[in-house]
Amino acid sequence: MNFDDTPEQARLRAEVRQFLAAHHDELAHGDGAYLEEPGHERVDELRRTQAVLFDAGYMGLTWPEEYGGGGGTNAQQAVINEELHRARVAGPVGHVGLGMCGPTILRHGSEDQKQRYIRRLLRADDMxxxxxxxxxxxxxxxxxxxxxxxxxxxxxxxxxxxxxxxxxxxxxxxxxxxxxxxxxxxxxxxxxxxxxxxxxxxxxxxxxxxxxxxxxxxxxxxxxxxxxxxxxxxxxxWRVALTTLMNERMAVGGGGGELGVRSDVLVSHANRLLPRLSEERRVLAVEALGRVLVESLAARYSGYRLQTTLEKGEHPGPESSAGKLTAVRVAHATADLGLRLLGEDAVLARSRDGDWRWASAAASTPGIALAGGTDEILRNIVGERVLGLPPDRPRTPAAATATPIAESR
Ligand SMILES: Cc1cc2nc3c(=O)[nH]c(=O)nc-3n(C[C@H](O)[C@H](O)[C@H](O)COP(=O)(O)OP(=O)(O)OC[C@H]3O[C@@H](n4cnc5c(N)ncnc54)[C@H](O)[C@@H]3O)c2cc1C
The missing domain is CATH 2.40.110.10 (Butyryl-CoA Dehydrogenase, subunit A, domain 2)
Structure with missing residues (x-):
């Protein structure tokens, strides 16, 4: 796999970078997912951000042009996503629409539904x-x-x-x-x-x-x-729901994105706090940091593999389930290390107006492990479909009417 940009991708990257710098003040920024209360004010700010990006042609690049999409490629969208991440632009607030509802309407909706809903969904005019x-x-x-x-x-x-x-x-x-x-x-x-x-x-x-x-x-x-x-x-x-669930698995972590606090935020947090630790704790913390960053990179590269599959017009298989499992583990380890580095200050952060993000992230990761398919369900899928292990439920006549586990969440 070649990770270098083609000349066309390099041009797109430069253009997006320039746009994001020029429109910095119109965009919402953040340190990662699940860190802020999604109250009306923040959600409105995030909706405006999604609209600015849509108007620039950066949302739904691979979606059909006749419904407001860009008619572009997955590789182009990947370049844009990388630049949004680099510029710390907050993830799209309409992620349920973009990741699950929109693709389901595009596949199973009537022409009238596509015309009425898709463009407004991409722009977060409707959530x-x-x-x-x-x-x-x-x-x-x-x-x-x-x-x-x-x-x-x-x-x-x-x-x-x-x-x-x-x-x-x-x-x-x-x-x-x-x-x-x-x-x-x-x-x-x-x-x-x-x-x-x-x-x-x-x-x-x-x-x-x-x-x-x-x-x-x-x-x-x-x-x-x-x-x-x-x-x-x-x-x-059920067939329609399978489209939603397949897209959900790709949207929630399967694409190699970070599900919790950004890893670069963890690195600057560590750089600030490591000098305060004893020699012994510092060595342990650096080792833990190394492990988190390596896993985070592995998740990103698995995401590239998935992008390549999409680029070839193929459907990603169970690897999106494995991708989500890794992304959840990274989110959990990131929050855990951030919290440990703070020590007791993490617990007292809220009352002392301190750095509350890490406690918030640590309290969010158990939920991330459930959303979009629990860890156990995803491991069942990997076990059955990747490793060829016996199915979760015995194939008795009674079980034949039950939903095969690999097809449920
Ligand atoms: C942050 C968050 C956002 C969510 N957003 C949405 C949303 O927008 N829309 C929506 O419809 N749902 C949403 N959900 C719900 C989510 O899809 C469900 O929580 C998830 O599918 C698990 O279902 P459950 O909570 O009923 O748990 P259960 O299915 O009751 O599972 C309970 C426990 O048993 C385990 N378990 C169940 N079956 C098996 C099995 N066969 N083998 C091994 N272990 C098993 C599970 O892993 C879990 O640990 C969200 C959940 C969270 C946490």
Whole structure:
């Protein structure tokens, strides 16, 4: 693999670098994901940032031009992403729309849905959420119970979703619901676009242990959805959901990006604090830092491999699951080391107006290990599909109707 830019990529890189410097003050910056409360003010700032980048042609570069995308290549988007990272531009706030909902609409939506939704989604004019998980169905998604029943005026939806990221800011969501209770559990599901401002939708905040309100419970009480807002065929929602889940795995860490605090932030943190440590603790800390940076590089290079697969027009396989596992481990080790370097100051940071980021990051990483497929589920996928180990569930007649684990989250 050649990591050098082609002349065309070098030109693009220089152009993006120049743009980001010239528009520095219009863009939101940050030290990594999950470090700030996604309150209205910050979310508005991040939406403006996404709009500036879209207008410059840097969002959705690989998406079809007729819906607002750039019609470009994965390699070009990778160059842009690297430059955004280098300039410390905060990650896109519409990441659920970009990573999951948009690709699902592009693959399964009607022409009308693509025309109405995609451009606004890319620009974060509308924010999107993913309404899949329920109190009784997370990893085992096909166990979901939210029902949609057909009436003359459309589908009437009754049920509850949970862990819905940023739903409090979203105008639309993609919703998986049971439309045929008689069918085998993953055959009677249908996917819809839901208007989060429709009567009967109630969004209630869930507060996480990092203190933030990033996700929600969503109650659906006789919400009416027009049949034209269906995504794909009736009772074919599982196939549509697989598109979402495949894209989710690539979006959440599979692409070699950092999921937690940036590694360069950890390096400057270490440079500042290492001289204060005893010789013995310093040696241990430097060793730990080396390990984190090596893993972080390994994740980045695995991401390049995935980019190459996409560039060739092929579908990435289970390597996106392995990529997420590594990215979670890096996020966890980064937060852990940042916290250890601070020592007791980490615990007292909040009350002393100190460096709270590391405690916040450490409290966020367990959640990262669950979102977009838990570590255990991803290891099952790697075990079955990469290593060829026996399946998680015995293939008995009874298990034949159960969702194969590698196809659930
Ligand atoms: C930060 C965050 C954001 C999220 N955002 C969204 C969102 O926007 N939309 C949405 O729909 N959902 C979202 N989720 C939910 C997420 O998809 C689920 O938490 C995840 O799928 C796990 O489901 P669960 O919580 O029901 O846990 P369960 O499925 O009940 O799992 C509980 C434990 O059992 C383990 N386990 C389960 N099955 C197996 C198995 N077969 N083999 C081995 N171990 C197993 C799991 O690994 C886990 O440790 C989010 C979650 C988090 C933490």
């Amino acid at each position: 999107w959420c993913q309404l899949f998980s329920e109190p009784g169905g997370g990893s085992d998604l096909a166990a979901l119970r939210t029902k949609a029943t057909r009436h003359d005026d459309g589908w009437h939806v009754q049920g509850q979703k949970v862990w819905t990221t940023l739903a409090q800011h979203c105008r639309f969501g993609i919703l998986l619901a049971r439309t045929n209770p008689e069918a085998a559990r993953h055959r009677g599901l249908t996917m819809f676009v839901i208007d989060m401002e429709a009567p009967g939708v109630t969004v209630r905040p869930l507060r996480q242990m990092n203190g933030h309100h990033s996700f929600n419970e969503v109650f659906l009480d006789d919400v009416v959805i027009a049949d034209s807002e269906r995504l794909g065929d009736v009772d074919d929602g």
